[in-house]
Amino acid sequence: xxxxxxxxxxxxxxxxxxxxxxxxxxxxxxxxxxxxxxxxxxxxxxxxxxxxxxxxxxxxxxxxxxxxxxxxxxxxxxxxxxxxxxxxxxxxxxxxxxxxxxxxxxxxxxxxxxxxxxxxxxxxxxxxxxxxxxxxxxxxxxxxxxxxxxxxxxxxxxxxxxxxxxxxxxxxxxxxxxxxxxxxxxxxxxxxxxxxxxxxxxxxxxxxxxxxxxxxxxxxxxxxxxxxxxxxxxxxxxxxxxxxx
Amino acid sequence: xxxxxxxxxxxxxxxxxxxxxxxxxxxxxxxxxxxxxxxxxxxxxxxxxxxxxxxxxxxxxxxxxxxxxxxxxxxxxxxxxxxxxxxxxxxxxxxxxxxxxxxxxxxxxxxxxxxxxxxxxxxxxxxxxxxxxxxxxxxxxxxxxxxxxxxxxxxxxxxxxxxxxxxxxxxxxxxxxxxxxxxxxxxxxxxxxxxxxxxxxxxxxxxxxxxxxxxxxxxxxxxxxxxxxxxxxxxxxxxxxxxxxxxxxxxxxxxxxxxxxxxxxxxxxxxxxxxxxxxxxxxxxxxxxxxxxxxxxxxxxxxxxxxxxxxxxxxxxxxxxxxxxxxxxxxxxxxxxxxxxxxxxxxxxxxxxxxxxxxxxxxxxxxxxxxxxxxxxxxxxxxxxxxxxxxxxxxxxxxxxxxxxxxxxxxxxxxxxxxxxxxxxxxxxxxxxxxxxxxxxxxxxxxxxxxxxxxxxxxxxxxxxxxxxxxxxxxxxxxxxxxxxxxxxxxxxxxxxxxxxxxxxxxxxxxxxxxxxxxxxxxxxxxxxxxxxxxxxxxxxxxxxxxxxxxxxxx
Numbered sequence: 001x002x003x004x005x006x007x008x009x010x011x012x013x014x015x016x017x018x019x020x021x022x023x024x025x026x027x028x029x030x031x032x033x034x035x036x037x038x039x040x041x042x043x044x045x046x047x048x049x050x051x052x053x054x055x056x057x058x059x060x061x062x063x064x065x066x067x068x069x070x071x072x073x074x075x076x077x078x079x080x081x082x083x084x085x086x087x088x089x090x091x092x093x094x095x096x097x098x099x100x101x102x103x104x105x106x107x108x109x110x111x112x113x114x115x116x117x118x119x120x121x122x123x124x125x126x127x128x129x130x131x132x133x134x135x136x137x138x139x140x141x142x143x144x145x146x147x148x149x150x151x152x153x154x155x156x157x158x159x160x161x162x163x164x165x166x167x168x169x170x171x172x173x174x175x176x177x178x179x180x181x182x183x184x185x186x187x188x189x190x191x192x193x194x195x196x197x198x199x200x201x202x203x204x205x206x207x208x209x210x211x212x213x214x215x216x217x218x219x220x221x222x223x224x225x226x227x228x229x230x231x232x233x234x235x236x237x238x239x240x241x242x243x244x245x
Numbered sequence: 246x247x248x249x250x251x252x253x254x255x256x257x258x259x260x261x262x263x264x265x266x267x268x269x270x271x272x273x274x275x276x277x278x279x280x281x282x283x284x285x286x287x288x289x290x291x292x293x294x295x296x297x298x299x300x301x302x303x304x305x306x307x308x309x310x311x312x313x314x315x316x317x318x319x320x321x322x323x324x325x326x327x328x329x330x331x332x333x334x335x336x337x338x339x340x341x342x343x344x345x346x347x348x349x350x351x352x353x354x355x356x357x358x359x360x361x362x363x364x365x366x367x368x369x370x371x372x373x374x375x376x377x378x379x380x381x382x383x384x385x386x387x388x389x390x391x392x393x394x395x396x397x398x399x400x401x402x403x404x405x406x407x408x409x410x411x412x413x414x415x416x417x418x419x420x421x422x423x424x425x426x427x428x429x430x431x432x433x434x435x436x437x438x439x440x441x442x443x444x445x446x447x448x449x450x451x452x453x454x455x456x457x458x459x460x461x462x463x464x465x466x467x468x469x470x471x472x473x474x475x476x477x478x479x480x481x482x483x484x485x486x487x488x489x490x491x492x493x494x495x496x497x498x499x500x501x502x503x504x505x506x507x508x509x510x511x512x513x514x515x516x517x518x519x520x521x522x523x524x525x526x527x528x529x530x531x532x533x534x535x536x537x538x539x540x541x542x543x544x545x546x547x548x549x550x551x552x553x554x555x556x557x558x559x560x561x562x563x564x565x566x567x568x569x570x571x572x573x574x575x576x577x578x579x580x581x582x583x584x585x586x587x588x589x590x591x592x593x594x595x596x597x598x599x600x601x602x603x604x605x606x607x608x609x610x611x612x613x614x615x616x617x618x619x620x621x622x623x624x625x626x627x628x629x630x631x632x633x634x635x636x637x638x639x640x641x642x643x644x645x646x647x648x649x650x651x652x653x654x655x656x657x658x659x660x661x662x663x664x665x666x667x668x669x670x671x672x673x674x675x676x677x678x679x680x681x682x683x684x685x686x687x688x689x690x691x692x693x694x695x696x697x698x699x700x701x702x703x704x705x706x707x708x709x710x711x712x713x714x715x716x717x718x719x720x721x722x723x724x725x726x727x728x729x730x731x732x733x734x735x736x737x738x739x740x741x742x743x744x745x746x747x748x749x750x751x752x753x754x755x756x757x758x759x760x761x762x763x764x765x766x767x768x769x770x771x772x773x774x775x776x777x778x779x780x781x782x783x784x785x786x787x788x789x790x791x792x793x794x795x796x797x798x799x800x
Contacts, residue, residue, distance in 0.1 A: 045339070
């Protein structure tokens with residue numbers, strides 16, 4: 001393994017994690033007010049009505065697919081009697097549906113964003129940059145999927161290399177050498193994914209982490225009263241919190 | 246019993262002339278910014294009319310408020326928690342900008358920069374959303390004063406509801422039309438469905454005074470509050486992606502000042518004060534089976550601040566003693582509960598709204614005079630109420646879920662007050678029979694008259710200031726936009742417009758005021774930057790010349 005490969009597959013993942021985690025914490029602390037995705041439903045809703053759920057639900061399925069494919073070792077699925085062939089058949093079938101929904105959804109969203117005047121006017125440079133990263137990750141992911149499934153090339157069992165590498169990062173024993181020889185599509189997709197996670201905290205994508213699951217458990221009407229930590233007219237700036245001294 | 250205090254408002258519709266001063270001053274104070282051009286925390290609707298946004302009262306379409314299930318439980322009409330989360334990627338019941346209107350400004354620059362020509366230059370309308378020239382087709386008040394006539398007005402959801410009952414009396418042709426004005430702000434409900442709809446838990450009711458607010462730092466822009474509010478008084482700031490709503494001018498109320506809309510009301514028809522209510526029974530009251538019982542149930546929630554038992558409970562629950570005194574003097578309590586002349590708007594939404602209305606009586610007097618009768622005589626008045634030009638059924642549909650008896654009683658009380666006071670004014674012997682017929686004695690009539698007609702400032706607004714020891718309970722939770730270094734809302738964050746740390750409104754106002762007071766000229770006339778039309782300032786940053794340079798910092 002040469003030094004570039006070490007940098008890409010052993011070092012970069014940790015840089016990504018660091019940027020992502022620190023970035024998210026920083027953003028949450030300093031920019032709660034900007035923590036939203038600035039819905040454009042008010043401007044246009046007929047396209048959004050179809051495209052947004054299509055994209056988001058597709059994306060959730062894609063995320064679930066990644067979790068299963070990357071986190072669950074092949075030996076486990078083998079142990080419960082799921083053959084490699086059967087696994088991939090399912091993965092490709094479900095993945096194709098989810099991937100297609102995501103792709104069609106995001107295509108409609110981008111089309112809508114570009115062609116609906118008010119929506120385009122409300123699109124910031126930050127948003128455009130984010131779209132590049134997001135689209136790159138999605139499209140390269142589809143290419144990788146097709147490569148794995150044998151639609152492009154001879155097929156490839158990523159669960160023996162990519163997944164093992166992915167898990168090795170989180171147990172702090174990175175095996176970058178596993179990635180070095182994978183098909184190009186997987187490597188590029190992994191890089192695009194890491195790039196996406198690095199820009200994540202600084203874009204509107206942060207809204208993914210405000211999925212309001214607490215809504216299911218809280219009382220309907222919220223009352224707010226005395227909060228001991230704040231006093232006066234202004235919430236203290238981080239680092240200037242009041243002491244009880 | 247758990248006693249809680251609630252700031253409430255009463256509006257006397259008899260006195261509203263539809264001048265929109267409240268709307269304009271409110272807008273100047275609160276929503277004169279980019280992203281909220283179309284937002285009217287206060288608006289005045291002509292009834293019958295479509296309302297703002299159009300047909301918002303049609304809850305079969307918009308699904309706002311609560312509904313009672315067959316088993317007697319309350320649930321959000323727009324669907325429960327799971328349904329809300331399932332539809333989070335595209336809110337199915339959000340009014341679009343078309344249901345409000347597309348805000349615009351005019352190309353004023355053309356007026357002065359157009360080359361000399363044969364024709365007078367025209368300032369063309371320009372959309373504030375797209376920035377492109379546009380055709381103005383609707384606005385916040387397009388149907389003001391019945392504008393648009395029968396073909397627009399007849400879509401009024403209230404009118405649609407009662408059309409069958411009163412088809413013979415609801416006439417929309419010009420000579421026979423009726424109308425009155427309905428100023429609306431957020432109802433600051435006891436059982437707010439907007440708060441209940443907020444997935445993020447960013448909306449809350451202040452425990453101290455019941456004002457419903459949006460925590461701008463916690464709002465994630467899901468827009469469920471807009472759908473949940475049956476009055477459509479929560480709006481979406483399309484620039485910041487956050488919900489905004491009428492704040493009951495809490496920075497003013499906290500220091501004992503009336504809201505901007507009340508303060509500037511030329512008709513002096515708004516009353517502000519405290520209610521004490523039993524928080525434990527709110528849900529029960531909102532769940533009564535018959536919609537027409539909701540008004541009574543809501544009234545029963547309001548506790549008598551003179552009752553020793555209530556006073557003891559209030560002290561136990563931490564209501565300060567000067568708040569208790571204020572509650573005892575509260576004009577809104579007196580109008581709603583003692584005199585029972587103020588009614589809640591659309592109690593059938595089951596949100597227990599806390600802005601109450603005294604229904605209008607005026608047209609009946611004129612109508613009687615025109616027919617040669619003595620318009621102020623109680624007997625004539627009582628008789629005429631049944632054939633009011635504004636049908637009782639219409640008022641009932643607005644204020645009592647269709648119960649015309651309550652409307653009748655209220656209008657009779659107002660009529661009795663008129664005729665009794667007429668005797669007084671003309672120096673005749675006072676005939677108390679009319680007053681007694683509605684359960685008033687002479688002194689009650691005087692008191693009601695004093696409150697409604699004399700309407701002294703300090704009697705209209707009984708607002709206890711927030712306590713200094715409570716000050717940190719009432720801290721402003723962020724309403725606007727700035728950074729550590731920024732002088733208020735004038736900056737833009739790294740994540741698009743309006744990101745960064747919020748600045749409390751009071752702080753922002755303080756700086757603006759200070760700058761205004763310490764600058765020498767009324768307008769910075771030294772350069773052309775002073776030429777800013779404040780009425781059409783879209784709120785983007787600080788337009789050059791609006792705020793003089795801070796002398797402390799040099800320019």
